[in-house]
Amino acid sequence: MSMAGIRTGKRGEELAAACLRDAGYRILDRNYRCLFGEIDIVAEEGESLVFVEVKSRRSDAYGSPQLAVGRQKQKKISRVCIHYLSEKRLHSRQVRFDVVAIRMTPAGDRAELIRNAFEFSLA
Amino acid sequence: MGKNRTMEPLEREARVAGYRLIAGIDEAGRGPLAGPVVAAAVILPPDYDHPLIDDSKRLTARQREALYEVIQREALGVGVGVSEAPLIDSMNILQATLRAMGEAVLALRIRPDYLLVDGLQKIPLSLPQKTLVGGDRRSLTVAAASIVAKVSRDRIMEICHRQFPQYNFLRNKGYGTLEHRQAIVKYGRCKFHRRSFRVVGIDDLPGNRDLGF
Numbered sequence: 001m002s003m004a005g006i007r008t009g010k011r012g013e014e015l016a017a018a019c020l021r022d023a024g025y026r027i028l029d030r031n032y033r034c035l036f037g038e039i040d041i042v043a044e045e046g047e048s049l050v051f052v053e054v055k056s057r058r059s060d061a062y063g064s065p066q067l068a069v070g071r072q073k074q075k076k077i078s079r080v081c082i083h084y085l086s087e088k089r090l091h092s093r094q095v096r097f098d099v100v101a102i103r104m105t106p107a108g109d110r111a112e113l114i115r116n117a118f119e120f121s122l123a
Numbered sequence: 124m125g126k127n128r129t130m131e132p133l134e135r136e137a138r139v140a141g142y143r144l145i146a147g148i149d150e151a152g153r154g155p156l157a158g159p160v161v162a163a164a165v166i167l168p169p170d171y172d173h174p175l176i177d178d179s180k181r182l183t184a185r186q187r188e189a190l191y192e193v194i195q196r197e198a199l200g201v202g203v204g205v206s207e208a209p210l211i212d213s214m215n216i217l218q219a220t221l222r223a224m225g226e227a228v229l230a231l232r233i234r235p236d237y238l239l240v241d242g243l244q245k246i247p248l249s250l251p252q253k254t255l256v257g258g259d260r261r262s263l264t265v266a267a268a269s270i271v272a273k274v275s276r277d278r279i280m281e282i283c284h285r286q287f288p289q290y291n292f293l294r295n296k297g298y299g300t301l302e303h304r305q306a307i308v309k310y311g312r313c314k315f316h317r318r319s320f321r322v323v324g325i326d327d328l329p330g331n332r333d334l335g336f
Contacts, residue, residue: 034230035229035230036226036230075207079205082203082205082275082279083203083230085278086201086202086203086230086271086275087201087232089192089195091191091274091275091278092278094285095282119286120282120283120286121314122159122205122207123157123158123159123205123207123208123279123280123282123283123315
């Protein structure tokens with residue numbers, strides 16, 4: 001990934017975190033990593049434990065951010081979710097998978113929050 | 124099972140041989156029609172003992188839940204591995220179980236030097252290991268792993284239940300109870316069902332069609 005790409009990603013995650021906080025989420029973890037993959041943001045909303053995938057794009061590249069998370073990615077995130085629950089001993093929580101799509105344009109940045117963007121996909 | 128004294132000889136034997144971080148490995152969910160097979164790896168502190176840790180099948184759900192918390196708190200390491208239904212279908216349940224066990228070992232944050240593995244087959248990892256038939260009744264560490272595997276799997280089935288409540292995975296954990304099988308007749312199978320598993324009363328009917336969704 002190019003340096004510009006890395007910068008876009010980092011900035012996107014900052015914007016996504018702000019978007020979630022504005023929506024009343026409590027952020028628990030950022031860039032959780034384990035041997036099986038990583039999750040951009042883990043947060044709480046009410047009773048639910050939410051695993052958030054952040055997708056950022058600059059507007060002049062390749063159109064708007066893909067809002068859909070591919071099947072393989074869904075499985076991967078589901079697997080990391082299980083390891084997160086085990087490691088943090090949070091097994092009894094309800095889980096949900098959200099996506100925040102960030103669009104960065106010269107005119108400004110936009111964040112779109114999609115709750116329950118996909119369902120647990122590993123069982 | 125009575126006293127834990129009978130569950131320590133295997134760990135002691137490994138320590139005498141010079142091993143320090145002994146992981147017990149067990150699985151849950153080989154038999155059900157739906158859901159993953161889940162494995163757990165647990166490393167307990169040396170000379171650890173707990174009067175209630177026993178093979179998970181001999182404990183009530185409440186006891187298992189309570190001991191799960193104890194083990195998570197007191198173990199040196201806990202790891203889980205999950206092999207989902209499509210994987211079970213593509214590689215058979217034995218291979219899927221071994222794969223999940225491997226994942227559980229790799230998920231440990233500290234690396235074991237010896238494995239006590241429930242069952243007949245060694246895990247395809249290059250670590251010294253011993254297989255134990257009925258390991259969850261013979262080894263404290265394996266019993267602890269059986270508890271973690273069972274509780275972890277129960278939680279996953281709860282998540283599945285919320286997506287597909289019609290099968291009542293919350294109650295049957297994916298096992299082929301009458302209620303579950305009746306739901307399969309009525310609704311077909313869902314993405315969590317193991318399509319390679321024969322369902323009594325359904326797959327033996329002529330002209331059966333999988334409605335699947």
